[in-house]
Amino acid sequence: MSTELGINKYRAFNFRFLDQLLGYLSRDHRSSALGHVIRSLGIPLVAVAIFLMLWSVLAAQVQTSLGQLPGPAKVWEQAMVLVDEHRAEREKETAFYERQEKRNAEKLATDPAAEVRIRPYTGAPTFFDQILTSLVTVATGFLIASLIAIPIGVVIGMSNTLYMAFNPIIQLFKPVSPLAWLPIVTMVVSAVYVSKDPFFAKSFLTSAITVTLCCLWPTIINTAVGVSSVDKDLINVSRVLRLPWLTKTIKIVLPSSIPMMFTGLRLSLGIGWMVLIAAEMLAQNPGLGKFVWDEFQNGSSNSLARIMVAVLVIGFIGFALDRGMLTLQRRFSWDKSATLR
Amino acid sequence: MNEPNHLELTSVAIDFPTDKGPFRALDNVNLKIEKGEFISLIGHSGCGKSTVLNIVAGLHRATHGGVILNGKEVVEPGPERAVVFQNHSLLPWLSAYQNIELGVKQVFKGKKSRVEIREWIEHNLELVHMSHARDKRPDEISGGMKQRVGIARALAMQPEVLLMDEPFGALDALTRAHLQDSLMEIHATLGNTVIMITHDVDEAVLLSDRIVMMSNGPAATIGEILAIELARPRERLALADDARYNHYRSAVLKFLYERQRRPEDNEQDSKPAAAQVSGASDKPGEAADTAALRLVSG
Numbered sequence: 001m002s003t004e005l006g007i008n009k010y011r012a013f014n015f016r017f018l019d020q021l022l023g024y025l026s027r028d029h030r031s032s033a034l035g036h037v038i039r040s041l042g043i044p045l046v047a048v049a050i051f052l053m054l055w056s057v058l059a060a061q062v063q064t065s066l067g068q069l070p071g072p073a074k075v076w077e078q079a080m081v082l083v084d085e086h087r088a089e090r091e092k093e094t095a096f097y098e099r100q101e102k103r104n105a106e107k108l109a110t111d112p113a114a115e116v117r118i119r120p121y122t123g124a125p126t127f128f129d130q131i132l133t134s135l136v137t138v139a140t141g142f143l144i145a146s147l148i149a150i151p152i153g154v155v156i157g158m159s160n161t162l163y164m165a166f167n168p169i170i171q172l173f174k175p176v177s178p179l180a181w182l183p184i185v186t187m188v189v190s191a192v193y194v195s196k197d198p199f200f201a202k203s204f205l206t207s208a209i210t211v212t213l214c215c216l217w218p219t220i221i222n223t224a225v226g227v228s229s230v231d232k233d234l235i236n237v238s239r240v241l242r243l244p245w246l247t248k249t250i251k252i253v254l255p256s257s258i259p260m261m262f263t264g265l266r267l268s269l270g271i272g273w274m275v276l277i278a279a280e281m282l283a284q285n286p287g288l289g290k291f292v293w294d295e296f297q298n299g300s301s302n303s304l305a306r307i308m309v310a311v312l313v314i315g316f317i318g319f320a321l322d323r324g325m326l327t328l329q330r331r332f333s334w335d336k337s338a339t340l341r
Numbered sequence: 342m343n344e345p346n347h348l349e350l351t352s353v354a355i356d357f358p359t360d361k362g363p364f365r366a367l368d369n370v371n372l373k374i375e376k377g378e379f380i381s382l383i384g385h386s387g388c389g390k391s392t393v394l395n396i397v398a399g400l401h402r403a404t405h406g407g408v409i410l411n412g413k414e415v416v417e418p419g420p421e422r423a424v425v426f427q428n429h430s431l432l433p434w435l436s437a438y439q440n441i442e443l444g445v446k447q448v449f450k451g452k453k454s455r456v457e458i459r460e461w462i463e464h465n466l467e468l469v470h471m472s473h474a475r476d477k478r479p480d481e482i483s484g485g486m487k488q489r490v491g492i493a494r495a496l497a498m499q500p501e502v503l504l505m506d507e508p509f510g511a512l513d514a515l516t517r518a519h520l521q522d523s524l525m526e527i528h529a530t531l532g533n534t535v536i537m538i539t540h541d542v543d544e545a546v547l548l549s550d551r552i553v554m555m556s557n558g559p560a561a562t563i564g565e566i567l568a569i570e571l572a573r574p575r576e577r578l579a580l581a582d583d584a585r586y587n588h589y590r591s592a593v594l595k596f597l598y599e600r601q602r603r604p605e606d607n608e609q610d611s612k613p614a615a616a617q618v619s620g621a622s623d624k625p626g627e628a629a630d631t632a633a634l635r636l637v638s639g
Contacts, residue, residue: 231430233426233428233430234430234432236400236418236424236426236430237424237426237430237432239399239400239417239418240398240400240418240419240420240422240423240424241420241443241444241447241448241498242417242418242419242420242447243443243447247447251432251435251443252432255432255434256432256433256434334433334434334478335433
């Protein structure tokens with residue numbers, strides 16, 4: 001109906017081409033299999049092509065202090081440069097260790113009692129190292145948050161008293177940007193996590209805890225809603241069967257709240273990923289955020305293109321994380337009909 | 342049909358709290374049911390049939406009076422009073438077998454070995470002719486099949502009383518007839534006491550030993566009880582021309598449409614009463630409401 005309205009509106013302008021185009025777009029092309037393939041592959045491709053075209057045309061209009069705003073070609077070129085840099089760095093690293101081993105072998109040959117050491121390589125992290133760091137950080141923060149949030153959500157969903165107890169705290173902290181926590185987290189981690197030979201870097205902990213803080217709330221709230229809105233008939237079934245509390249929770253309450261739980265988890269992971277990048281920029285913690293910030297400070301003529309590579313990669317990873325959660329949801333949830341968008 | 346006073350409802354009344362104070366949905370319901378008897382509850386929407394059933398099930402507590410089963414007062418739900426819910430209420434994440442298993446494991450824990458439990462579940466699936474869909478989940482089978490599994494789940498608990506809340510209400514006529522025949526067969530074999538809510542006069546006459554007709558709410562109560570003295574087993578085709586069958590049928594219809602008119606019809610004569618009636622349908626456990634919702638959402 002809405003498309004028809006649209007057509008009528010445009011008809012008023014008497015643009016014949018536009019009229020035909022809109023008419024074509026509004027028609028249903030699902031009739032043939034070929035039509036389906038064209039729709040599901042062709043349309044997104046055309047859209048991306050239009051986007052790239054607009055990008056390259058519009059970017060050329062913008063002059064910054066770092067030169068022209070990079071278009072798709074420049075960004076692609078820098079992406080390749082980043083790959084090459086990564087390879088070169090890896091080769092340097094291997095060569096570094098090979099040299100050490102050779103030297104040590106020589107030492108041991110002349111004097112078997114000699115004390116040999118392997119020094120760690122201390123080259124700067126490449127773009128891909130930063131991606132890996134960010135991924136590990138977000139995964140850690142998200143896992144910790146989920147391990148805390150799901151049990152809390154289940155418990156407060158089942159008990160009205162606990163819900164009333166937790167609700168004000170959740171409502172108060174939910175809207176706080178986790179970046180506001182960053183200074184506090186940094187200070188607490190520095191004060192509490194004191195060890196001579198730390199297993200985790202402090203910066204890693206700070207970033208991960210910040211992610212945890214923002215991943216908690218959507219999961220808690222959605223899990224609690226899922227748990228408390230179990231179909232009343234199913235609860236009656238458990239009453240008639242006189243199921244013990246634990247059986248009822250495992251067999252009825254948890255499975256029926258899984259779809260909501262996953263909704264919370266997906267929201268959490270999405271927010272966590274966005275927040276992590278910001279936290280890394282702000283706190284200069286290793287990761288993609290730091291990469292972006294370093295390039296910004298670096299200010300070379302390639303910086304903007306390199307930042308754009310990072311932006312696209314961040315977007316792509318965020319998308320992949322969400323799809324990953326969806327796959328998990330499909331795997332674990334009984335409700336296979338869940339709309340996946 | 343021995344052992345009188347197997348199940349006894351004595352001056353049962355129930356109040357539901359509303360903003361304007363307690364609302365009396367049921368009043369002075371008295372009923373004695375023998376072991377193995379098949380009772381139908383019939384009446385207009387909102388008259389409290391489901392509430393009666395829920396009180397017997399123990400899902401609701403009566404405000405006054407109470408229910409006694411085999412000399413013990415009913416205070417909570419239990420597997421000896423199995424319920425077949427109107428919308429089957431199978432757990433969507435479990436297969437037919439697992440749905441039945443959930444109840445069986447609870448009831449026969451420590452009484453049956455694992456092999457015996459498996460055989461018992463399979464026996465019950467066989468009873469409702471659902472062995473072929475043993476491992477299917479509820480969303481993979483039809484409405485009639487779900488209801489069969491629901492009945493098997495209830496039967497598998499070996500209940501003394503089988504409570505059925507419009508079990509066939511949402512099914513098409515053909516499936517319904519099939520399930521009615523299955524139910525008669527099962528009732529003849531197992532001899533459980535059955536209380537069934539229905540809106541279908543033919544179903545009530547065909548299946549019941551006695552039909553309990555309820556008056557309209559508020560303060561609904563039992564209006565009339567009709568004993569159906571037709572020999573079993575009953576054949577629906579043979580009965581269609583049976584004079585007594587048609588007599589029973591018209592007796593129920595007369596009660597429903599002459600003595601107890603629909604609440605909507607009363608609206609014209611007495612507005613306040615009608616208002617109260619519509620208030621009654623907001624109460625929990627009203628079959629008609631949930632049925633209407635289901636129609637809308639389905």
